[in-house]
Amino acid sequence: MSLLKWLDKRPMLQFAGISMLLNLLVEILSRRSITAGFEFLLANPLLFLYNAAIILLTLSVSLACKRRYFTMIIVSVIWLGLGVANCVLLGFRTTPLAAIDFQILKSVDSIISMYLNQIEIILIAVVLLCVLAGIIIAWKRTPKKKPKLLAAISAVIAVAIFIAASTSFLVKAQALASNFGNLADAYKDFGFAYCFSRSLIDRGITKPDNYSEEEISRVLKAIHADETLAPELTPNIIMVQLESFFDVNYLKGLSFSENPVPVFARLKESCPHGFLTVPSIGAGTANTEFEILTGMNLGYFGAGEYPYKSVLHKETCESICYDLRELGYTNHAIHNHEGTFYQRHVVFSNLGFDTYTSLEYMNNVEYTPIGWAKDAVLTGEVMKALASTSGQDFIYTISVQAHGRYPQEVVDPGQKITVAGIEGEKKRVAFEYFVNQLYETDAFIDALTAELSTFEEPVVLVFFGDHLPSFGIENEDLSNANRFQAEYVVWSNFPLEVSRQDLSSYQLNAYILKQLGINNGILTKLHQTLFDQEDYQAALEMMEYDMVCGEQIAYGGVSPHLPTELQMGVSEINVSGIRRENENAYVYGEGFTEWSQVIIDGNQVDAIFIDGNTLMIAAGDMEPGVSLVVAQIGDKTILSETSIYQCP
Structure with a gap:
């Protein structure tokens, strides 16, 4: 056989x-x-x-x-x-x-x-x-x-x-x-x-063995959940999440023709700062973002889970936005990439944001040689958000310029900084490209702090990296010996005493709020009260489970956080009139960008972007009496539409 x-x-x-x-x-x-x-x-x-x-x-x-x-x-x-x-x-x-x-x-x-x-x-x-x-x-x-x-x-x-x-x-x-x-x-x-x-x-958070109403009550009593401070000062708070940003001078054995992050280095010398342990490396921006905004430790969630694609897709979650809303803040998100990425145009409503300005709502955008939007555009967008309200603002800004994949062939002969100490031509070229993108992001940091230094309202500005880039960096390659450590720095345009503290990303927002005398929110109080206590992590895991997967006992059985009516862009786009001229027709209004498209009687027509106030289409598409809207479209998704304009 x-x-x-x-x-x-x-x-x-x-x-x-x-x-x-x-x-x-x-x-x-x-x-x-x-x-x-x-x-x-x-x-x-x-x-x-x-x-x-x-x-x-x-x-x-x-x-x-x-x-x-x-x-x-x-x-x-x-x-x-x-x-x-x-x-x-x-x-x-x-x-x-x-x-x-x-x-x-x-x-x-x-x-x-x-x-x-x-x-x-x-x-x-x-x-x-x-x-x-x-x-x-x-x-x-x-x-x-x-x-x-x-x-x-x-x-x-x-x-x-x-x-x-x-x-x-x-x-x-x-x-x-x-x-x-x-x-x-x-x-x-x-x-x-x-x-x-x-x-x-493995999805969500595993139920702790001792989860009960009595245990939740014990934690709430320990953190004085019913005692909310009345802060003397409520400044504008801006958090800037920097794509793949870290101080490359921590890498051993490398030398640079000049410091790629001189501004960030200078801020570390004069401002409070520390290491920030993040949940991922080389990717996973949305998970660092989740920890920063919610104060939740992602380690208690499922293996490889992205809460943006699981719990937050349909349910709200306690966040710094909901906490600051109690003090009258307006909450803005800004990102120089597509609005649908990671479903942020859906998720941000469940995190309590009032507005979301994505790439589709920006003009004068410059791009890297491989196609990512440069971060310089963010300075103007932050200032627009601050100017859009008369009260205090919380602004969460997400950069994208230093994103991979990093090219292994020279794509920009005019790069300023060179790197020595890397074996292999392709690896050196890729890392030099990355370093020069960091240099430009660092220039954005300089531009934003310069702009805010003369801003009349008090501002606290927090810069931090979301994760290290995907270059196979190991702990032994770094002088700080931890490839999951990015850094943060706190800048303000008024005197602010902040102690230096190394943190995990889920601790950052509570830490910043503590320096301002703000303790709104259950998780904020938990971090601020139990940070150095033995039962800190057990209490955090218990509360996370209760809020996300449990009976929401901490809220009395029903979450107080309702989804917001998320407005795309800080100001509404509108159509004010039309004009026909020979074979062309012009649509006039405010807030148009290169992503603005004209829809007539439900059908999209070819449109040419002229400027922020003008779009051009074929005159034959604009018959008298038709209904016209201008829509912002990203990744084949309509993010917002103007009110209907009836063509005369």
Whole structure:
């Protein structure tokens, strides 16, 4: 009897061998190294077998199918596809593939050209077509077999019990973790199959064992939740989240023709500052943003979770915006990128923002050689937001200029700063490009502080980096020895005593508010009161669960935070008139940008942007009596529309 026939009569043994082979291939792809893949097998044989068992569980379903071998091929292709996708993804960022990535594919679609060139996109398409062709051939040629439903059920149950028992044993032995403090390290330590599978099912916050009304009441009493201060001064508060920004002088062994961040360095010498531990590296801007705005520790959420795509997509959440609203603040968000990215045009309403100015509402935008909007435009947008109200403003500004993927060929011969100490021409070129983008972002910091230094109202301005860039930076490469540490600095146009303190990003807003004598909000009080207490993290986890996944006992059973009527742009766009001239027609109004499109009787027509007050369309499109609106459209989504203008 041949080996194949022998294995054919013993399908579970066959599946076991395939699962171990698939696991090895996936680990090699995940670690982007053949050697590292085998090292995981040899150094962690129990974890390797545990991950193989997870793959075996999915293969076992094949027993219930007539086309057993075809189903086995499909399952194998899926696992290999995930491994390849993770391998490719890790070439652009440090965070490995998680289930949530498939939920944010729509956001990625608009920026794919900044990461992949046309040849790479074509190659991916060809590979996908080849895989599809292979699947079709497999469907036609693989034999049918009598389904073994009982055997399949027995196999699935047996493997599932083995996995459950192994999970319990490995967790108790501290060889496996159920919560990931660092997703990238978790994939390396525990294996791709386990971590990715956990990201599929792990959502929200796990219920603490001692969660109860009595425990919530105890925490509320400890933080004096019913005692809200009356601050003497309520200045405008501006927080500026800087894309991939950090002081590159912390990198060992590198030298620069001049300091790439001279302004930030100068501010650190004269202003309060500290390290800021963020939840991600190389990507994950929205998660740093979430922690800053809400004061919630993302570590208590699911593996690889993006709250912007889960809990915040439909529900509100306590935030600094809701807290400051109690003091009369108007809350603005500003971002020089597409408004739909990370679904911010939806999420910001659930975080309490009143206005959101995205790229589609900006004029005079300059771009980097690879297509990201430059940060210089943000200075004017911040000043517009301040001028749009007569009261106090909270402004959360998100920059984008230093975003990757960083080109490995020179795209700007006029770059000012050169770097020495990097091995490899392509790596040096990519890092020099990044450093020169930092230099321009640093100039934006200078321009904004200069503008605000003469502003008549009191202002507190906080700059901070969202994460380090995706250059494979390790702790040993940094003099501060922590690749999850960005920095923050606090500037003000009035005397403000702020002590130096290293923080995590979820602590920053409460820390800033404390310096101003503001303690509105339950989480704000919790951070300010329990920061150095032994039960700080346990209380924070309890309160996060209660607010996001629990019974909202802290709020009396019903959250007081209602979604806001989010206005796109700080001022409404309007149409004031039209004029026909020969073959052209002109639409006049206020607030037009290059993203303004004319819609007539529900149909979009070709429009040419002339200036902020004028759009031009074909006269034939503007018949008397038609209904006309101007819409701001980003990523094929209408973000806002003007009131209907009836054409005379």
